[in-house]
Amino acid sequence: MKEIEEGSSLQLDFTKLRKVAQAASPVLPVVVQDADSREVLVVAYANREALDHTLKTGVATFWSTSRNELWIKGATSGDTLQLVDVRVNCEQNSLLYLVRMVGSGVCHTRDAQGETRRTCYYRSLKEGELTFREGIK
Amino acid sequence: MKEIEEGSSLQLDFTKLRKVAQAASPVLPVVVQDADSREVLVVAYANREALDHTLKTGVATFWSTSRNELWIKGATSGDTLQLVDVRVNCEQNSLLYLVRMVGSGVCHTRDAQGETRRTCYYRSLKEGELTFREGIK
Numbered sequence: 512m513k514e515i516e517e518g519s520s521l522q523l524d525f526t527k528l529r530k531v532a533q534a535a536s537p538v539l540p541v542v543v544q545d546a547d548s549r550e551v552l553v554v555a556y557a558n559r560e561a562l563d564h565t566l567k568t569g570v571a572t573f574w575s576t577s578r579n580e581l582w583i584k585g586a587t588s589g590d591t592l593q594l595v596d597v598r599v600n601c602e603q604n605s606l607l608y609l610v611r612m613v614g615s616g617v618c619h620t621r622d623a624q625g626e627t628r629r630t631c632y633y634r635s636l637k638e639g640e641l642t643f644r645e646g647i648k
Numbered sequence: 649m650k651e652i653e654e655g656s657s658l659q660l661d662f663t664k665l666r667k668v669a670q671a672a673s674p675v676l677p678v679v680v681q682d683a684d685s686r687e688v689l690v691v692a693y694a695n696r697e698a699l700d701h702t703l704k705t706g707v708a709t710f711w712s713t714s715r716n717e718l719w720i721k722g723a724t725s726g727d728t729l730q731l732v733d734v735r736v737n738c739e740q741n742s743l744l745y746l747v748r749m750v751g752s753g754v755c756h757t758r759d760a761q762g763e764t765r766r767t768c769y770y771r772s773l774k775e776g777e778l779t780f781r782e783g784i785k
Contacts, residue, residue, distance in 0.1 A: 516738045523785055525674035525695070527741035532669030537662035542679050549686035551679055553743045558661070566773070598769035599710045599778060601653045601757045604664035605691045607769045620738045632735035636703070641736060 516620050519634075519641045531556055536577035539605050543571060543617065545629075546595040546609040552617045555632045562597070569594045571598060571608050582620070589629070590614025651779050654773075656778045668693055671713035676742050680708060680754065683732040683746040689754045690768045694743060699734070706731045707756075708745050727751025727764070731756075 526605055531538060538556040546551055554571040555559035556644035557565070561581055564572040568583075571592035575582040585591035599606060622645050633642040652659055668675060673692035682689055692710040692720040694702070698718055701709040705720075708729035712719040722728035729747035736743060753764035759782050 517739050518708050522740055524741040525676060528675060529669045534667045538665060540691055542691060544688055551681055552743050554679060589757040597773040598770040599771050599773055601755055603652050603659055604661040607688050619737055634736050636734040636736055637721055
């Protein structure tokens with residue numbers, strides 16, 4: 512079990528953004544939201560190429576800042592995210608992708624039943640501890 | 649009129665994340681979502697101090713990476729964001745604040761009627777142009 516992902520202790524990783532910012536290609540944060548349930552599913556990053564690929568194919572695409580390559584979410588599993596809308600914030604420094612899930616979830620983790628979790632935000636912070644929100648909307 | 653904020657041309661700012669990552673205090677991206685309408689309102693950044701302040705006061709607080717200080721959204725105007733829940737993603741490198749708005753909007757921009765916009769994501773990208781979503785859910 513990975514404590515970070517499956518534990519109840521808060522161990523925030525403040526190093527990620529610095530790594531993202533040091534990637535060869537400049538990126539924006541992308542909030543991915545389910546167009547129907549309006550659940551926030553994941554935050555990822557996109558460069559110009561990833562955005563262009565998303566618009567051209569209608570499939571949510573990101574930039575993997577660790578692998579320095581296009582990351583077409585679900586390309587291997589078939590669980591892609593079909594694009595419904597792309598929104599841009601006031602300062603044009605972040606994106607919001609509204610999507611429909613082809614598969615059952617976007618998170619790379621699995622719940623106690625072995626199912627892919629719908630959203631990466633499956634834990635709430637309550638009195639300093641992480642509590643699991645499984646089955647709760 | 650600020651073309652970036654009120655124009656229809658896409659002029660994405662890929663420099664922001666680098667500036668954020670260079671801030672003195674390490675931060676995480678925070679997605680702010682309306683707990684009732686489930687609209688995504690804004691993406692901001694928080695360091696440990698901002699998260700602690702949020703939890704302690706129940707008012708959504710961020711870290712201003714440009715001013716290097718706590719940024720209590722709406723502290724001046726009174727239009728604060730009351731915290732409903734804090735969620736943490738799988739890898740513990742981003743946060744989701746569910747909030748209720750005290751005022752009418754979170755964006756610093758105003759619509760054609762002079763009203764504060766509810767969300768920063770008031771434009772959709774359609775065929776290479778930004779279209780305003782005013783009045784659309």
